[in-house]
Amino acid sequence: MAHVHRDRLRPGTAVSLLAVAGLTATALCAPAGAAAPAPGPAARLQPAAEDDGAGCPVPAPGLPAADAKLPDPFRKADGTRITAKSDWRCRRAEIRELAERHVYGDKPAKPQRVTGTVSRTGITVNVTDNGRSASFSASVELPGGSGPFPAVVVLGGLGADTAAIKAAGAAVVRLDPYAIGREGTPRTNKQGAFYTVYGSSSSTGLLLAWAWGVSRLIDVIEQSDGSVLRADATGVTGCSRFGKGALVSGAFDQRIALTMPIESGTGGAPVFRGVAQESGAQPLSSAYGEQPWLGDAFGSFTGNPAALPVDTHETIAMIAPRGLFLMENPHVDWLAARSGSVAALGGAEVYKALGAGGNISYWSDVQDGTHCAARAEWRTPLQQNIRKFLLGTGGDTGVFRISSRKHGDLAQWRNWQTPVLADRR
Template sequence: MLIELFKLELLHRQASDRPPTQILAILRAASGAPALECPTETANPSIATKTPLLPDPFEFLSGAHVASKEDWTCRRNEISQLFQQYELGVKPGPSQNLQSDFYHYQNGTGGNLTLTASNGDQAISWTATIVYPNSPKHTGPYPALIALDLLTVPVPDGVAVITFFVSEFAQQDNTTSRGKGLFYELYPDTSPEAAGALIAWSWGLSRIMDVLTNSSDTGIDPTRVGVVGCSRWGKGSLVAGAFDERIALTIVQESGSGGAACWRLSDVENVSVNGADTVQTAHEIVTENVWFSTEFEVFASEVDGTQRLPFDHHMLAGLVAPRGLLVIDNLGYEWLSPWSSYGCMTVARQIYKALGDQQAMGYTEAANHTHCQFPVEDQGAELDAFVGKYLLGEQSQTDVFRTEANFTFDIAMWIDWEAPDLS
């Protein structure tokens, strides 16, 4: 049965020729920011001065400091807008029309969810697969993990798996993939703020969440949904969790630079820690693929250019807070920036600590193993704990933050701010 979910006015607009304050206003509307008493005038970010330190997530662009959870909500909106303007591209609001059709498999094991989104005469359709838990002791509505393209962790007992084929939604073969895929058929946009593949995937996942929220046909509980991806899809899972607050658990597996690693720290690790050009950096990423916006290339192509950004990826992880976040890393691949990821997430956990739920964020960095081949014996218990707590409603212990490496990270060398107590 075809179900019409809603009709909304298109929020996405061209912003390339507008001054920064107007761009931020457009981004605020597109991101669906909560109707709070946030400052109406947003200061322009300072991007002229380079600093190797990781920026303060608790200081507004205006210079004011976050002093409450309400302040953090406003600052979170500001950070979201900055990431969209300078790194990821704009995430549009919902399409004018969204419809869905769920085809149940005859054997009762799941079904195919087909979505059709349209703006005026322009329409796209895509299909996600849903597989229910293979256990008679579990009945729906089920919690679910949305896997980007493929699932690389064990299927948790009692949890459905939704596979979202993101590579057809926004292609990412190489730098010639820019603007190719279903998303760009619906949102043809060549402005500097045009969406990179990661934010395009995030938009598609949000439409799946719209369907799960507004229709019971799928048999999925929309309040218990997580997202998971590995490598480039790990970058995508972090962006998806950061930009949709309905995601209860974000699992980021072996994502490296552009994911759990901080741009600034990866540059340092590439030269100082390894002594050779063996770590993926922003400069390399923009010559490899189209995960990020064209605007980001300005910073990535300049020597130490990412030091001009008014954010780094500790703040992207902070957009997930205080919801569940588990970062799974692998020491066996220097290319994945293991020291940068550990240090970046060490700083990101300060945001969770400030919000009074440090245990909602976990980090586990295991010894060498094949890329994206999950070591159950080493990290399985930690995965089970987070899935149990955030998707199955169990009383799990999620206070995990560890690396099996012999390196250390001196947080005092990389930040000049302290996390406030907002709890």
């Protein structure tokens, strides 16, 4: 029986994908400097809604037979495959439901009341929902110029090179994820603003709680007068555990124009099915037990990821066709970069099917093995992505630079092929 996720349904949120049909397919392996038509303002690349599939009827998901291969992102819950680019909106809603139910926990819809302020030095956020309230804040660092500026939310002070972000013309918004969801707590007594509102025993993990916090920041930016920060041009980045949070933030809020996770490791980009087979990678049980990053329901899959009806290539696909720049470190086995490359390659198939192959980049070909270092190899593609997706002044094509040390083979992980999707709406 079909149903609509009760927590996500809001009147008027079923917005069609903007500009998907009009985006031009581009080669994934093109040189970093290859030219492509500028996309125009970032608002043309993503819907105005946090979740444009909130009105889609989503069948109650069951658990299919275990399969060691990656699930087909194009196959709907009813067993048929999507045939048009416009079908992706509701297929994405199905993937979101599976990801919430089995991996991350539930992300509630926009709270009943969100207020706050935006200044040249900070953002305050006040949230009220179901009679419970919480507040948190973030600092703002502006680049030179008069603005208004696009903003890149940096989770936990670890993420893409902030000097390079500001030099490209974007503001840096520093958000402390622990104000939203703290580490070091048991799953039965989670703490932070999210859990103050939705309960300390909530089954939602920290990653989606942090994503909720990013979304509430965007709500406040949207409500501001627009003189400091642009509401239509927000990015998010983070490294390590905060890279996990950045990926989930971009996947679950379609207002985010550019997502830039760095070295996210197990529980982040790497496909769950691959981690157990990658020597030295952090095991799923370890990532689940180290902190309550993942939703409580994921605990039943740590020893059998083949039983998951969803995997992280589909988390990546949820970001399509918006900008995505994945950065990984092949020098630290614990970070599972080989499985990360498989996830990126799998998610890129959805980008290509939507005619947006040039909007995803992946780069693990780096010399410095230090975890969360500001790498020279990433500076140019970072700024190219900011210009393209946040400033609307660039048109560089996405590039895949996968290290030979950790190069995954997507062909070994799928038994499905990428369809040619029609342009009809």
